[in-house]
Amino acid sequence: MTPYSCMTTKELEEQYEIVKAQYDRVKAQGLKLNMARGKPAKAQLDLVSDLLTALTTVEDCFDGDIDSRNYGELAGLPSARAYWADVLGCKAEQIFVGGAASLNMMCDIVSRAYTHGLLGSPRPWCKEEKVKFLCPAPGYDRHFQIGEFYGAELIYIPMTPTGPDMDMVESYMSDPQVKMMWVVPKYSNPDGIIFSDETIRRIAALKPAAPDFAIIWDNAYCIHEFKGEYVPFPDILSLCAEEGNPNMVFEFASTSKITFAGGGTSCMAASEANIQYFTGVFGVQMISYDKVNQLRHVKYLKDKAHTLEIMKRHASVMAPKFETVSRWLNTEIAPLGFAHWNDPSGGYFVSLYTMPGTAHRTWSLCNQAGVVMTNAGATYPYRKDPNDSNLRIAPSLPPVEELEKAMEVLTISLKLSALEKLLGKL
Amino acid sequence: MTPYSCMTTKELEEQYEIVKAQYDRVKAQGLKLNMARGKPAKAQLDLVSDLLTALTTVEDCFDGDIDSRNYGELAGLPSARAYWADVLGCKAEQIFVGGAASLNMMCDIVSRAYTHGLLGSPRPWCKEEKVKFLCPAPGYDRHFQIGEFYGAELIYIPMTPTGPDMDMVESYMSDPQVKMMWVVPKYSNPDGIIFSDETIRRIAALKPAAPDFAIIWDNAYCIHEFKGEYVPFPDILSLCAEEGNPNMVFEFASTSKITFAGGGTSCMAASEANIQYFTGVFGVQMISYDKVNQLRHVKYLKDKAHTLEIMKRHASVMAPKFETVSRWLNTEIAPLGFAHWNDPSGGYFVSLYTMPGTAHRTWSLCNQAGVVMTNAGATYPYRKDPNDSNLRIAPSLPPVEELEKAMEVLTISLKLSALEKLLGKL
Numbered sequence: 016m017t018p019y020s021c022m023t024t025k026e027l028e029e030q031y032e033i034v035k036a037q038y039d040r041v042k043a044q045g046l047k048l049n050m051a052r053g054k055p056a057k058a059q060l061d062l063v064s065d066l067l068t069a070l071t072t073v074e075d076c077f078d079g080d081i082d083s084r085n086y087g088e089l090a091g092l093p094s095a096r097a098y099w100a101d102v103l104g105c106k107a108e109q110i111f112v113g114g115a116a117s118l119n120m121m122c123d124i125v126s127r128a129y130t131h132g133l134l135g136s137p138r139p140w141c142k143e144e145k146v147k148f149l150c151p152a153p154g155y156d157r158h159f160q161i162g163e164f165y166g167a168e169l170i171y172i173p174m175t176p177t178g179p180d181m182d183m184v185e186s187y188m189s190d191p192q193v194k195m196m197w198v199v200p201k202y203s204n205p206d207g208i209i210f211s212d213e214t215i216r217r218i219a220a221l222k223p224a225a226p227d228f229a230i231i232w233d234n235a236y237c238i239h240e241f242k243g244e245y246v247p248f249p250d251i252l253s254l255c256a257e258e259g260n261p262n263m264v265f266e267f268a269s270t271s272k273i274t275f276a277g278g279g280t281s282c283m284a285a286s287e288a289n290i291q292y293f294t295g296v297f298g299v300q301m302i303s304y305d306k307v308n309q310l311r312h313v314k315y316l317k318d319k320a321h322t323l324e325i326m327k328r329h330a331s332v333m334a335p336k337f338e339t340v341s342r343w344l345n346t347e348i349a350p351l352g353f354a355h356w357n358d359p360s361g362g363y364f365v366s367l368y369t370m371p372g373t374a375h376r377t378w379s380l381c382n383q384a385g386v387v388m389t390n391a392g393a394t395y396p397y398r399k400d401p402n403d404s405n406l407r408i409a410p411s412l413p414p415v416e417e418l419e420k421a422m423e424v425l426t427i428s429l430k431l432s433a434l435e436k437l438l439g440k441l
Numbered sequence: 442m443t444p445y446s447c448m449t450t451k452e453l454e455e456q457y458e459i460v461k462a463q464y465d466r467v468k469a470q471g472l473k474l475n476m477a478r479g480k481p482a483k484a485q486l487d488l489v490s491d492l493l494t495a496l497t498t499v500e501d502c503f504d505g506d507i508d509s510r511n512y513g514e515l516a517g518l519p520s521a522r523a524y525w526a527d528v529l530g531c532k533a534e535q536i537f538v539g540g541a542a543s544l545n546m547m548c549d550i551v552s553r554a555y556t557h558g559l560l561g562s563p564r565p566w567c568k569e570e571k572v573k574f575l576c577p578a579p580g581y582d583r584h585f586q587i588g589e590f591y592g593a594e595l596i597y598i599p600m601t602p603t604g605p606d607m608d609m610v611e612s613y614m615s616d617p618q619v620k621m622m623w624v625v626p627k628y629s630n631p632d633g634i635i636f637s638d639e640t641i642r643r644i645a646a647l648k649p650a651a652p653d654f655a656i657i658w659d660n661a662y663c664i665h666e667f668k669g670e671y672v673p674f675p676d677i678l679s680l681c682a683e684e685g686n687p688n689m690v691f692e693f694a695s696t697s698k699i700t701f702a703g704g705g706t707s708c709m710a711a712s713e714a715n716i717q718y719f720t721g722v723f724g725v726q727m728i729s730y731d732k733v734n735q736l737r738h739v740k741y742l743k744d745k746a747h748t749l750e751i752m753k754r755h756a757s758v759m760a761p762k763f764e765t766v767s768r769w770l771n772t773e774i775a776p777l778g779f780a781h782w783n784d785p786s787g788g789y790f791v792s793l794y795t796m797p798g799t800a801h802r803t804w805s806l807c808n809q810a811g812v813v814m815t816n817a818g819a820t821y822p823y824r825k826d827p828n829d830s831n832l833r834i835a836p837s838l839p840p841v842e843e844l845e846k847a848m849e850v851l852t853i854s855l856k857l858s859a860l861e862k863l864l865g866k867l
Contacts, residue, residue, distance in 0.1 A: 300544060
């Protein structure tokens, strides 16, 4: 195969006819496939469904003297706090165990920052003239959505292979209106990047002008390797404390991709001062979170070491899917030289960079052929990809045989949109 | 026994010496008893712990085609929405099934009203000069706390035997700053009053000046009879719709006192327009609530009829406790004529009215003798009981033998504080 960039117009036109015919053929199949969201597959959920019977008797429901079935322990069951401290490498006192969704706690933090302020806020953010959030992108669309919902100005920070462009992040620290940065530090969504040690150190050492600048450290994929062994990762709370920024970071994790998606438990890890402050704040809205499910999870997952064994089961289902995505892209697209993508060892996504200016068109072609993908642009603030290039592939949900078909449609659509672009048809 | 009001000062002084000696005796026992919060007893939790095994296999996890273990169905599983519609007598489309706590959804409604507004809001409430909440009292302290947290002005509305003083409520409807009213319409907290049909009709027919006036209809005890048969209760959504106020009411219920306290599921019932609006709003913070627990509850509780049978089990534990409270008060206090209390058939509380000016002192005497009760004043906005008279007795948690001791302490403390008051010692 010749790279498109080395082809004459005539050759491109010939290719266009061939690829157009391929596209019409797959479109005619009337497929209905979904690679849109990071949802676990049924096979994964089945592999962890012993969770359902981890707690079956009255006696099982006790965590020491505490009856998980009754009100109390707002910050979480002691065993659940200890479990998360083990997973994240921090102290149990720095853990607040919440409900089924870490996103909900992130949104609560932002919501209360707007109406009441964080520790150190001179005033509630709704009283500020303007509030700005730094948004390394491509990133997680739901992070951006929360910022947009609350009217923050979203500032695009490019991602590099080692994490956010830290020169740019640091340059924004002099602006007191910059109040937050949102990151997924390990197996970033969607690039699958693990932030480098240097990036992490520079983040911990930021000197923000805003006294209440906060980092949402969404460690959603903290133990989510599907290839190779677990990659150790530093405790951001300690690093921030060492740099004199103990209250700057709010870390989040959940079991949504360990046990059941949306049916697990979540945690926030933060300084003891922040945990104390937010236990007070959350005490207004909650008597206590679902401790029965917390205990069910502790009994099933046990500790970090045992959870890593469970993650191997997920890996056994996930790895072949990522290999399928890689194979199609490497075979069909790599030789044509007009696109690139990452090859992550963990997380839930493959980040694909189409020929600039063709991401929306590629998405649309896939969609018309029955393959649903995350909207083009969704991985950028305000859904505006400056290069119209990034697409997020979420291969976890469909079985491999469906994924094969979806990847055929995607690779054909990639070629067709690139050819349309090169031939001035877009 | 002679009523205190018929005693001479000398007789009162004699009584004081006797009661003081009784108090010193019980205080010396070093008791540690709790009648502070509406927590179910262990015996109740044990009676419903088959919930733990209502969902044990992969096959159990499906609600029709929907896998409860995966993301999706933000407004709740279809079966869970149908369940709550059955319980509350509304339509499934009017139900949003949330997480473990209805209080959390109430707080979310207020939070989003402040930052974004409700349907029909001219502007977010944080942009209003002032926002006022009508607070029928005695009422639920956590309702008042949410209003206070958001800086609303809390307006005290006296409770009558048929519900809130509706003349006063209606008189406030001309004030556009009045944005909310919070009520527990069946077995009100703490008075145990069932709002009369006329009160309910007048509430549904309110003509508020604020276009976004909202009623929090916290139907926490909708099926919570512990004496006699289930008392049917009208569907407030239909009544509001008939009166041209379809979007005015948000009804809440939960299984916190049906299955596990803080480990159950909750629902909001509202107009379809409100459900649509808040599904959008909640979609910012949640991918979906815990549907596994929703399905677990549907399989265990089945429907309203079966749930009412389960409530009979709770009644078998609750009724003797309320009888114990009644017996002590009727035997020890009624003949003395200085206090009164309600005698509810459902809910979780006995509302006790001490001699005016002695509730704090009674609470304090109990506390010093090792009996913890809800703080005096807590049942009023800003914790200010205008008569310093109301105490909330929550007899559900302690076993009957502990309750006997706690009631002995309470009745002695009631007498002692009344005698102190009458003798000018307070």
